Amino acid sequence: MESWKPPSAPAVRQRRPRGLVQEIVNSLAASIREGVIKPGDKLPTESEIMSRFEVSRTVVREALSKLQANGLVETRHGIGTFALNLPDTSNFKISGCDFSTLADVIALLELRISLETEAAGLAAQRRTDANLAAMETALKAFSDAIEQDSEAVPSDFAFHMEVSRATGNRHFADLMTYLGTMIIPRTRIDTSSSAPEGRLKYLQQAHGDHENIFIAIRNQDADAARAAMRTSRRRSSRDTSRNGGLISSMYLS
Amino acid sequence: MESWKPPSAPAVRQRRPRGLVQEIVNSLAASIREGVIKPGDKLPTESEIMSRFEVSRTVVREALSKLQANGLVETRHGIGTFALNLPDTSNFKISGCDFSTLADVIALLELRISLETEAAGLAAQRRTDANLAAMETALKAFSDAIEQDSEAVPSDFAFHMEVSRATGNRHFADLMTYLGTMIIPRTRIDTSSSAPEGRLKYLQQAHGDHENIFIAIRNQDADAARAAMRTSRRRSSRDTSRNGGLISSMYLS
DNA sequence: ACCCATTTGTCCGTATGTATA
DNA sequence: ATATACATACGGACAAATGGG
Numbered sequence: 318m319e320s321w322k323p324p325s326a327p328a329v330r331q332r333r334p335r336g337l338v339q340e341i342v343n344s345l346a347a348s349i350r351e352g353v354i355k356p357g358d359k360l361p362t363e364s365e366i367m368s369r370f371e372v373s374r375t376v377v378r379e380a381l382s383k384l385q386a387n388g389l390v391e392t393r394h395g396i397g398t399f400a401l402n403l404p405d406t407s408n409f410k411i412s413g414c415d416f417s418t419l420a421d422v423i424a425l426l427e428l429r430i431s432l433e434t435e436a437a438g439l440a441a442q443r444r445t446d447a448n449l450a451a452m453e454t455a456l457k458a459f460s461d462a463i464e465q466d467s468e469a470v471p472s473d474f475a476f477h478m479e480v481s482r483a484t485g486n487r488h489f490a491d492l493m494t495y496l497g498t499m500i501i502p503r504t505r506i507d508t509s510s511s512a513p514e515g516r517l518k519y520l521q522q523a524h525g526d527h528e529n530i531f532i533a534i535r536n537q538d539a540d541a542a543r544a545a546m547r548t549s550r551r552r553s554s555r556d557t558s559r560n561g562g563l564i565s566s567m568y569l570s
Numbered sequence: 571m572e573s574w575k576p577p578s579a580p581a582v583r584q585r586r587p588r589g590l591v592q593e594i595v596n597s598l599a600a601s602i603r604e605g606v607i608k609p610g611d612k613l614p615t616e617s618e619i620m621s622r623f624e625v626s627r628t629v630v631r632e633a634l635s636k637l638q639a640n641g642l643v644e645t646r647h648g649i650g651t652f653a654l655n656l657p658d659t660s661n662f663k664i665s666g667c668d669f670s671t672l673a674d675v676i677a678l679l680e681l682r683i684s685l686e687t688e689a690a691g692l693a694a695q696r697r698t699d700a701n702l703a704a705m706e707t708a709l710k711a712f713s714d715a716i717e718q719d720s721e722a723v724p725s726d727f728a729f730h731m732e733v734s735r736a737t738g739n740r741h742f743a744d745l746m747t748y749l750g751t752m753i754i755p756r757t758r759i760d761t762s763s764s765a766p767e768g769r770l771k772y773l774q775q776a777h778g779d780h781e782n783i784f785i786a787i788r789n790q791d792a793d794a795a796r797a798a799m800r801t802s803r804r805r806s807s808r809d810t811s812r813n814g815g816l817i818s819s820m821y822l823s
Numbered sequence: 824a825c826c827c828a829t830t831t832g833t834c835c836g837t838a839t840g841t842a843t844a
Numbered sequence: 845a846t847a848t849a850c851a852t853a854c855g856g857a858c859a860a861a862t863g864g865g
Contacts, residue, residue, distance in 0.1 A: 615848095615849065615850085616849080616850070617849085631851090645851095646850085647849090647850060647851070648849060648850055648851090649849075650849070650850075651850090733857075764850080764857075813855095
């Protein structure tokens, strides 16, 4: 096993981030973002890319197809492919190809948890009694879900959303909603398979983290709230990177 | 002319909207949007689509690839392709009316600085020498701008952007860019009017803050970097709320 | 107007790997 | 463990659009 010999010797290729297509997408996207290929410039022809990366045309075309779908390039029949990427500052959007590798997902998760850390601090200073009550409800729902072995994600997310809301700053909740909808749908994987007892342990730990966060916010201790959230973060990303493809843990930060 | 006989008789095909791929994308997208294929349903297998539209597998795969990129379907390895149709949560956007009151602007600024606080912590752990050099350049440009009484905003923003870049996580820089373009244009107010000597003092203080942040990042001290950024934030928001409409200070966090 | 080279678009066929039931 | 269906990759062929000679 683990040989994968191509018919016509492609020299070396040490890494395989997740297939040849992704390799080319990453490379070209980087070139565009870093300005090596400026907006309006013509990309190399498909044949050139083929020989440069030593891949077949199928791969090149799939890569260009993804870049098109993500609005980075536009291709004109008989002419070539051109970079677009007008610094679209009019809205913050995370393109679909940012979920292709595990590293991408972790990067996104890191952003989300950084936000949550600060949100926890602000929430500790400003939370209302109504916020506390909502958090407690979500916390209860979460622990019930653990016991009944049912879906824990919704109540988990509800807790995190309530922390964001408790900042009193609508933008925190808005951004969290956005990041949540971007991340959660990609985590269809397992959640119930591949380690029933490990999962239970993980969820209980997450619940413990949540309670610490809740207590700190209730006590209006901003530093403790941030620290608790950060602790939760550290565990989560450690687990995520360790188990490679087991992404289920990610959205249970 | 106008014969185009394919090897194995394809019956009719009157229009070609812009390629076979687009034809299939349109057809499937319509099916999903009109509810012929409901969310969660399995789409026909690739082979079925091939024979139904009389196209090759290549075309089918490219069509499905575009539907994936547009978030309309999700395909699970070894199982099939499934309709999603959770339309639109597709981007995070701050609407223009969020700048109507001072409170709105402060809320936005708070989001930005929360982000920067965490970014500073990550930057301290990951900064490269190139990052440090770029920060130093921006710092120098900022102090020059203070002395010459010229526009200090660009170099200030450059410094903050470089901190975001030093996280090594592209999404931090992206979000900062977005928030920057949203906030800066709204701060046309004064910057040179309404308190020439107070402004100088303020800018010098900001420069001092920046240097503290820089030193902490250079020393790879994450806690100190966050603390320095937070100190900067506290001064900034105190000034901003005190002087009511004098918003100029805000973007010099 | 014609042809030609270039480049993208479409198609075919095949082979191997991998995930699911 | 086998069968199914998708994932990835290769290669060759021709069609169609474009722009220049």
